[in-house]
Amino acid sequence: MHAMQYEITLPADYDMGIIRERVAARGHLLDDFPGLGLKAYLMRERTDGSPVNQYAPFYLWAAPEGMNGFLWGPGFQGIVNDFGRPVVQHWTGLAYQEGPASGAAAQTATRCRVRLPEYDPPAAAVERALEEHRRLASADGAVAVAVGIDPRRWELVYFALWAEDAPKEVGDPFQVLHLSAPQRAELPRGRHWRASSERS
Secondary structure (H helix, E strand, O other), rough: OEEEEEEEEOOOOOOOOOHHHHHHHHHHHHOOOOOOEEEEEEEEHHHHHHOOEOOOOEEOOOOOOHHHHHOOOOHHHHHHHHHHHOOOOEEEEEEEEOOOOOOOOOOOOEEEEEOOOOOHHOOOHHHHHHHHHHHHHHHOEEEEEEEEOOOOOOOEEEEEEEEOOOHHHOOOOEEEEEEEEOHHHOOEEEEOOOOOOOOO
């Protein structure tokens, strides 16, 4: 599994209805995209207490070929044409789990990014991340939860979909405008990492 997100920050007076209309018109285009576990069309608004107006889709890819096909294809080029080329953040998947509300429609989402301290042993940090992932995945209202890591910046990302209002204490809250999930069932459940005794 690979997690991916890009953020398009918009002016303070931007009409966010334009983003809603964009997603309503185009969101279904990825409903059967090969290799896509799920894409949450996320938005947050200053009128809801967010520090910024932002369109920030979050992806969980079941296969890297799907991610490549999207980034080098017409879907992402449409973003580039309309908003310029955004920085695409991506994280190697550590774990994914369906939550107690997995059968419900996702209404909100949270995303939390955490930088690891410089002298924090990576394996210990990952084990703590997996424990936090299990805690989130068992929370009431959780639809699905994923955790990933970017080893270039040593940054963890926790991503969760919620059936109702997102608990703000677990990360930045977003509205879910649409969810495309053609291969959600193929996202591997549980942890994606096993301890090894090998040393390099």
